[in-house]
Amino acid sequence: MQSAISRATLGRLPAYLQFLRTVPNEHISATAVAKALGLGEVLVRKDLSLVCGKGKPKTGYATDTLVASLTTALGIDSITPAVIVGAGKLGMALLDYGGFRDYGMEIIAAFDKNAGTARDSSGKPVYPMEDMRSLCQMHDVRIGIITVPADAAQSVCDQLIGSGIEAIWNFSPVMLTVPEGIALQNENLALSLAHLHSLQN
Numbered sequence: 429m430q431s432a433i434s435r436a437t438l439g440r441l442p443a444y445l446q447f448l449r450t451v452p453n454e455h456i457s458a459t460a461v462a463k464a465l466g467l468g469e470v471l472v473r474k475d476l477s478l479v480c481g482k483g484k485p486k487t488g489y490a491t492d493t494l495v496a497s498l499t500t501a502l503g504i505d506s507i508t509p510a511v512i513v514g515a516g517k518l519g520m521a522l523l524d525y526g527g528f529r530d531y532g533m534e535i536i537a538a539f540d541k542n543a544g545t546a547r548d549s550s551g552k553p554v555y556p557m558e559d560m561r562s563l564c565q566m567h568d569v570r571i572g573i574i575t576v577p578a579d580a581a582q583s584v585c586d587q588l589i590g591s592g593i594e595a596i597w598n599f600s601p602v603m604l605t606v607p608e609g610i611a612l613q614n615e616n617l618a619l620s621l622a623h624l625h626s627l628q629n
Contacts, residue, residue: 433501437475440467442531444475445498448491449530457488504532509567510597513584514575515540515554518599522573523552533571537563557587564591571595578602 433441447464448456462472473482476489480497483489499505507529512519515538523538536552543556555563563569572588574581574596581600588596595611598604606612 433478437478438502440475441479441498441502444472445495445502446530448495448498451491454491455487455489456491456494458483460488499532502532504530506532507534508532508571509534509536509569510571510573511536511560511564511569511588512538512573512575513540513557513560513588514538514600515543516575519573519575522575523554535573536567536569560587561591564588564593569593571597573597573599574604575599 443465444461447461458473458476459469461467461476462469465472476483476494479501480489480494496505510528510533512523512535515523519538519540523535525535528534538552538554539557539560540554541557543554564572569591570593572585572591572593572595574584574588576584578601581598581602582604585596585598585604585606589606589610594609596604596606596613598612598614601616603614604612
């Protein structure tokens with residue numbers, strides 16, 4: 429289903445899902461969703477029609493059905509294990525965050541070249557880099573998160589792919605090169621900050 433949905437629409441679906449999970453009503457209209465999220469009604473109707481068809485006149489969408497459809501469209505109807513490489517402050521903060529489960533992902537461990545016996549507050553371990561391939565294969569890990577400095581990011585990316593990783597979430601300030609068939613999402617924190625500054629001017 430994801431292949432038939434545009435990237436822009438996919439980017440809005442998590443907001444719909446987060447909102448609908450808080451709605452006590454059995455039914456909800458696209459108008460109500462649009463108003464709650466500050467989006468155009470036509471846009472919301474179009475987005476929802478891609479994942480759940482058209483709502484019924486006067487009653488709108490069955491909330492539980494819409495939540496289930498959004499969950500399926502986002503591919504989060506099951507939990508996918510992930511790992512982090514880089515156990516600095518950002519890496520450990522992500523490792524400690526439990527909210528990823530709501531969107532179908534659970535970070536099960538981190539790896540770091542200086543790993544010792546460190547664990548985050550939930551008890552998740554930090555392993556040495558040489559353990560990465562065996563752990564990823566043992567737990568069928570398909571998502572890797574990179575939070576290392578720029579000069580190490582490409583090497584780490586290559587190691588993750590060599591360990592069977594199929595999707596990379598990159599927080600390092602560098603553009604990575606990945607083979608065809610590997611999903612790559614870059615989070616450029618500096619660019620986001622620059623965008624915020626530009627909005628102030």
